[in-house]
Amino acid sequence: MRFLFLLLFISCVADIKKEHVNVILKQKIIERVNSDGTSERETYNLIKIGDKENAPNAITISYTPYFNEAFIDFVRVIRGFDTLTIDLSNIQDNPAPADLGGTIFWGERILTLPIIDLKENDKLEYKTILKGGTWLGPMSQESTLKKYQVPYSGYFNYVELFEEFNTPIKEKEYDVIVPKEKDIKYQIFNGKIKVQRKEKGDTVHYNFKGENIKGAKYEPLMGSPYDNFRKLIVTNIPSWYEVSRIENELSGKNLEPNGYVKGFTDSLLKDVKDDSEKIKKLFYFVSDIRYLGLIEDEREGYTPHPPEITLRKRSGVCKDKAALLVAMLRAAGFKAYYTITSVGSRIENIPSDQTNHAIVAIVQEDTIIYLDPTIGQGGRSLLPPSEWGQEVIIVKEEGDTLREIPYFSIEENMEKISIETEINNDTAYTYFKGYYTGSFDQRMRRRFIGKSDDEIKDELLDIIGLKDCDLLSFKIQGTKDFTDFFNINVQYKNGNIIKIKNLKMFKPFSCGYIPWFFEYGFSQKKRKSNLKLPVSGYFTQETILFGLEDSVISIPMDFFYEDSFVKLSLASNLEGRTLNIEKEIIVKRDDIPVSEYNEIYMKVKDFERRKEGWVLFISY
Missing domain, CATH: 3.10.620.30 (C8orf32 fold)
Incomplete structure (x- = not known):
């Protein structure tokens, strides 16, 4: 009996936890399409508030004058047996923030109606209307003659997502009503959506419906929601040639x-x-x-x-x-x-x-x-x-x-490092060369552009991963010199040798460095979305020359793994007083599927443990 009570208690707690999230109980969109490609779009939402802290604080809808116009039809809050109607006279009509860091503003505006003091278990109910083009229209002489514009006159097309981050959807319907002579075709991606089609007089009615859709969770380097979320594309454009x-x-x-x-x-x-x-x-x-x-x-x-x-x-x-x-x-x-x-x-x-x-x-x-x-x-x-x-x-x-x-080829998007180090007593003298192509070249140029000598030194110290070494000399490619890909040459001495009596430890650069996108992309054990990584290569060739009095007793362990998506390799070879280390990280494909991720993740974590690789040697 006590055990049964415990199970019931755990079940109740689990249910309570499930309720602590906002849920779209119903979303109904009706798109009435005209023969010129414009439309009238009504959107009805009923949202149950389960997370007060992340509850909506406003109803918003964007529009662009001349191309379309927007309305907030009604907003209500259902609280228990009471229904509170929000006063629409408080709607604000303001310029939209400029896109992309303030670089683009083409007259877009936002209607905003503040919503305050929503409580858990409230239901927020509202409807918005957008009339005109679903996309920003063209600038043309015709603009002076017509109130609404669409880029492709006479054609309608739209991409509708049936999924949202962190917000489950119990039911979503998207109805499209089109003239029969402008009938649409459609495709569904990344999940199931029910479809019904009916002809009514001179129009065709489509009903697209999704049910019990879980809220998506953000994952590192998952790519665009348009590539991952359940989505629908509707269009009556006949071909790419027409586009x-x-x-x-x-x-x-x-x-x-x-x-x-x-x-x-x-x-x-x-x-x-x-x-x-x-x-x-x-x-x-x-x-x-x-x-x-x-x-x-x-x-x-x-x-x-x-x-x-x-x-x-x-x-x-x-x-x-x-x-x-x-x-x-x-x-x-x-x-x-x-x-x-x-x-x-x-x-x-x-x-x-x-x-x-x-x-x-x-x-x-x-x-x-x-x-x-x-x-x-x-x-x-x-x-x-x-x-x-x-x-x-x-x-x-x-x-x-x-x-x-x-x-x-990988060579057109790579980071290639060449390092020569000579150990003399307790000091390592290093000559570091970096050569960067593709996106690595672009990133490096942006990193150094407009920098003073002192700022350049700070950047170089960050690249070589040492803050306490002495830079002896450096030379970098001019950020506006495109005769070659960006390259750097640095000479430094580094006292970064750990001593325990006559036992010494030195950490090679090759062992410690992993590209940021690799560590970030493989930061979680399991994924629900594909991992997007840039097709790229990272290569290091490192030579360490020890002194006559030094005897090497331990070097980094080798590692090798390769499949159709990645190659991971670390190889150490000691010949006399010279230690050669070569490291490769190659991303062969930019889309690692969920089905392959787990095995690759385990190999990557094993490979990353080589970051702790040290060279142990004794001086006599």
């Missing part, structure tokens, strides 16, 4: 060089003869233009500004920088194209506007060269390795298909 063609209609007029851009390009390339050097010269110039959103019209939006504006103001966002680079490359005789992609998440193979970024493609006879003057800013590589494998749509008058940027 490419429409993008050309919107942006094409702002991709051609006028006289000013042509003259500037000719001047910039005056003494450059080689085509590859011309491409680099133009790329580094445009990439150095500051990232800042320009407001040239009260209806800013989807298309890039004319290249001359970006060139004269030396400012622009990704679309502007890409358009300027395309124009300058065309002025120099290259077959260059404006290209759209998605940063941070994949593009699913269903024709729709899933993009959020613009880059450049140069089409040659047997290859395509991709360049990104925005994310690639400050680095030597024309395309940052973070974009390897991304899907892209090259914008052409005749249209184009969905393509994938190829992966390149």
